[in-house]
Amino acid sequence: MIEVKHLVKTYPARGGILKQKPVQAVKGVSFVLPDAGAVAFIGESGCGKTTIGRILTGLESYDSGEVLYDGVNLTRLPSAERREKLRKVQLIQQDPYAALNPSRTIAKTLMAPLALEAKRQQKSKAWMASRAREVLALVGLNPEVVLPKYPHMLSGGQRQRVVIARALTVEPDVLVADEAVSMIDVSLRLGILSLLLELRNKHGIAILFITHDVAAARYVGQDGRVCVIYQGEVVEEGVTDDLIQSPVHPYSQALLSAVPVLRGLEAPGPDRYIPLGEFQQDEGTACRFAPRCRYAEERCRTEKPRTVPYGNGGHRHRCHFPVARRVVAEPLEVNS
Ligand SMILES: Nc1ncnc2c1ncn2[C@@H]1O[C@H](COP(=O)(O)OP(=O)(O)O)[C@@H](O)[C@H]1O
Numbered sequence: 001m002i003e004v005k006h007l008v009k010t011y012p013a014r015g016g017i018l019k020q021k022p023v024q025a026v027k028g029v030s031f032v033l034p035d036a037g038a039v040a041f042i043g044e045s046g047c048g049k050t051t052i053g054r055i056l057t058g059l060e061s062y063d064s065g066e067v068l069y070d071g072v073n074l075t076r077l078p079s080a081e082r083r084e085k086l087r088k089v090q091l092i093q094q095d096p097y098a099a100l101n102p103s104r105t106i107a108k109t110l111m112a113p114l115a116l117e118a119k120r121q122q123k124s125k126a127w128m129a130s131r132a133r134e135v136l137a138l139v140g141l142n143p144e145v146v147l148p149k150y151p152h153m154l155s156g157g158q159r160q161r162v163v164i165a166r167a168l169t170v171e172p173d174v175l176v177a178d179e180a181v182s183m184i185d186v187s188l189r190l191g192i193l194s195l196l197l198e199l200r201n202k203h204g205i206a207i208l209f210i211t212h213d214v215a216a217a218r219y220v221g222q223d224g225r226v227c228v229i230y231q232g233e234v235v236e237e238g239v240t241d242d243l244i245q246s247p248v249h250p251y252s253q254a255l256l257s258a259v260p261v262l263r264g265l266e267a268p269g270p271d272r273y274i275p276l277g278e279f280q281q282d283e284g285t286a287c288r289f290a291p292r293c294r295y296a297e298e299r300c301r302t303e304k305p306r307t308v309p310y311g312n313g314g315h316r317h318r319c320h321f322p323v324a325r326r327v328v329a330e331p332l333e334v335n336s
Pocket residue numbers: 011012023024025043044045046047048049050051052
């Protein structure tokens with residue numbers, strides 16, 4: 001289980017000709033990823049999703065707050081022990097082209113992490129070879145076909161499966177999938193999403209699914225939770241179906257209502273499309289979303305909302321005037 005409490009991350013100012021101010025990318029985020037659970041992060045580009053994912057996988061430091069892995073704060077451990085724990089949290093990134101070395105066959109790609117595993121577990125070369133076949137089969141690839149190939153000989157979907165197979169070599173407890181399907185051909189996406197779901201359901205691997213795609217979040221996050229992130233803060237959080245069907249924060253509503261209509265059968269309701277206003281810089285003492293919110297009132301511009309529960313299903317939000325507005329979020333078209 002991973003528990004994140006009041007996580008804050010600031011990127012320092014960059015010098016040079018184009019002087020930039022420090023960027024506070026994550027502003028006090030808290031959430032829990034249970035064992036074998038699923039949490040989906042949804043939010044626009046730049047809201048801090050990748051930063052949180054990189055912090056969880058140990059690739060990025062943080063300023064304050066806590067990240068607990070089974071109750072342990074890894075920053076207090078010696079670095080060897082920390083690395084050992086972080087091995088179990090694997091990152092799957094957006095671009096499977098960049099993640100694979102083009103000059104290595106898939107066999108070689110898998111042998112590097114397997115050699116470490118073999119050393120750790122005192123296993124033989126034969127074990128490595130059979131484990132390579134096993135992880136490829138787990139991700140739905142035919143080992144005989146794929147092992148001798150180079151990355152460029154595979155489709156984007158197959159490449160992403162190889163990346164996932166490589167992550168599975170260490171028998172991870174958690175996969176952080178950061179926009180893991182957004183560079184993959186639409187026709188192959190659903191296969192990867194189903195694979196993630198299967199790894200969770202059959203093998204008990206927890207998934208942190210980072211996306212800007214609501215339909216994908218709903219699919220992978222089923223029986224899990226969704227966090228809607230806006231400018232480095234969780235503005236709404238709840239059980240996936242509950243939140244996606246009845247969001248109470250105007251930002252979540254705008255985000256969900258912007259989901260394209262895939263089937264085009266239903267007539268648009270009054271809240272089908274909630275436009276977002278102009279983007280403006282954060283004021284600090286106000287609701288960060290107020291400048292873009294079509295429902296904002298005076299209080300929203302003078303008082304910062306705190307996170308409070310909505311009902312008693314563990315649904316929480318950060319809005320002075322929450323109203324459940326039903327928006328139509330389309331499910332994924334499964335048979336396409
Ligand atoms: N290495 C970095 N140095 C400086 N600023 C960064 C760095 N990485 C991300 N940022 C900034 O932090 C904010 C959040 O970025 P990111 O976590 O990548 O968001 P997302 O994944 O939601 O698009 C953005 O404003 C981005 O410009």
